[in-house]
Amino acid sequence: MKILHTGDWHLGKKLHETEFEEDHKLFFEELFNIIVNNSIDVLVVSGDIFDFSNPPRSAEKLYYSFLLKLKDTCCKNIIITAGNHDGIQSLEAPKEILKLLNVDIIGTLTDSYNDQVIEINDNKGNLKFIVAAVPFLRDKDLLKVNEGRTYHDRTEEVRQGIINHYSELAEQITHKYGKDVPILATGHLFVAGVEEKSDAVRDIQVGNLAGIKSSSFPERFGYIALGHIHRQQKLQGHSNMWYCGSPLPLSFTEKNYEHSVLVTTLNSEGVFEQPKKITIPTYRKLITINDSLQNVLSELRSLDNEKHNNYLIEAIITQENSDLDIPYQMSKISEELKYIKLVKYRTNITGKKELRKEDxxxxxxxxxxxxxxxxxxxxxxxxxxxxxxxxxxxxxxxxxxxxxxx
The missing domain is CATH 1.10.287 (Helix Hairpins)
Structure with missing residues (x-):
């Protein structure tokens, strides 16, 4: 069986008032084609479906239309878990209806571990593997009432709570199904040692201080499908643990990231193979220009042609002295541009002097x-x-x- 791992869609996202709706439409078209052309059996989405808890109607429409479109394809199992950006109520509200489309939504923890256990069967009804569908674990789910505890105590309690949850879930599944049934686990969290420079990623779980080691996850999980970090990467310390990364560049710090989805195969021996990366085309290129005001203006005019249609530009004006003319010139050039868009600019004045003590x-x-x-x-x-x-x-x-x- 083939499983596609994706996440961090952030539907409804804006980049300094620039909408990504068209980008997400094209992404869903590409994702649909990947699913059909690669005969994907299971789609796993590891959190942050939406960019905020109350997404715009246009984002919800795009989301539901995509799920409906998958109904008559080879993909008979869709598992969606919540991320820290998602609103639990809005994500889970239609879960019973979406169940009719073979979509399982897991937004939060309940009193029963069984609500996070999803059986994946083949066309003949034979059990092939289990998905341990763990959503974003919020601090309130992990912290106990304990007056007078220190910040360090809170951090350790959250960290240990995450470890305990995954360990207990692995034990529960093994006890019920046996030790030979493969398990794919999901997660939306910060793992210590990851590489990430994106400014679009919020700190979670006590400011990321509660990040746990990848070696803390049970090896009973044959594949761990993680979301939250926007740079796609494999983690050391576990045999098959991956962040899928965001399918689109969601900030200028992500402009050079590799944007793709991951496809793992459950082979005949019941082992999840190392995933294959399938590249998602970047529909709008993000560019950063860092130079003096005059050189920035010149570069913007040079880029402004049909060849660079829909380029999004971040300008950093670096020069020794400040210039009162900068806001006017940047506003003026923004109105002149026809093909590219100046999304934001900032100044970097290098000639700052230190204040003397006597001053x-x-x-x-x-x-x-x-x-x-x-x-x-x-x-x-x-x-x-x-x-x-x-x-x-x-x-x-x-x-x-x-x-x-x-």
Whole structure:
């Protein structure tokens, strides 16, 4: 049997007000073709289906349309577990209806381990393997009431709670089905030692401090399908443990990631093979330009042609001195661009000076003027611009005083 492992879709995602709906539509078309062309039997989605707990209607429509489209294909089992971005109620609300489409939704822990145990049978009804469908384990599910405990105690309790949950689940399945039935486990969590630089990934489970070692997971699991980390990677310390990664670049820090889905095969010996990567095409290229203002403007105009249609650009303006003209020029160029889109820009002024100790007044001497003038002296700002800035500050201060008097 073939199992496709994916996750971290983040439907409804926006990148600085730029929507990804069209990207997700194209991704689902590609995913559908992969499932059909590779005769996928089981689809496993390891969390973060949506980008936030109350997704827009357009994102939900895209999600349900895709699941409905799979109904008459070779993929007869779909297992979806919640991630930290997903709203439990919104994800689980249609679970009984989706069950009619062979879709199992696991949004949260219940009192019974059986609710996380899903049997996968072949076309003749023979049991082939078990999915230990574990959703994102929230701190409230793992922490006990214990007044006076330290932050370190909380972290250790969460970490041990995760380890205990997977160990107990493995034991429960083995006790019920025997030691020879293969198990595929899911998870949406942070594992210590992973490689990740994305700024689109939120810290979870006590700020990621409760990340556990991959060797802490039971070897009874033949394949561990993880979500949460957007860079696809295999983890050391377990024979077959993978983060599937996000299928789309969801931030500029992910622009050079490998975006694909993973396909593992349960062979005739009951072993999950090392997965094969199937690349997902990047429909919109994310580019970062880092240069002086004039060079950034020049590069943007150079890229703005039909060949680069739908490129998303992040501009970093790096120069020694600040420039009051930057906001105006960047706003102006954004309106001029026809084919590419300037999503965001930021400045990196390299000529900052350290404040001297003698320049800093005593705390009881601080006034808005002193603070402002100290800030001005810490920047390499040209003299003619300093007077403009001071004048604007004085006007703002006057307006503030007028409002306070009223």
């Amino acid at each position: 800093v007044p005593d705390l009881d001497e601080f006034t808005p003027d002193i603070i402002f003038n100290s800030l001005i002296r810490s920047e390499n700002i040209e003299e003619e611009q300093i007077e403009i800035i001071k004048d604007l500050f004085k006007k703002a201060e006057e307006l503030s005083n007028q409002e306070s008097a009223e």
